[in-house]
Amino acid sequence: MKTLAIRLDEDLHTRLTMLSKLAGTTVTDTIRTAIEQHLTALASDPAITAKAQELTAEIEKEAAQQRQALAALIGSTTTSSPSAATARPGRSAKR
Secondary structure, eight states, X not given: OOOOOOOOOHHHHXXXXXXHHHHTSOHXXXXXXXXXXXXXXXXXXXXXXXXXXXXXXXXXXXXXXXXXXXXXXXXXXXXXXXHHHHSOTTSOSOO
């Protein structure tokens, strides 16, 4: 679990404290619930989903460029399979 410090103006802090007390919960639990609800709303927002898809495409493009750069650096355009990479020298990966 992470600890987070936030700054609130006095009026907002007073409202938070009073409403939490009236609801029979702690300020921390009220904040945690509010954050969870807000994040759920953001995650279902079509604009956020579109931005996430754009970011995913950008990450994939950058990863492909990095793979190409590494392949050019080592002089190979193919990647080795995990079994070939872990085979001991002098032994065949297949038996």
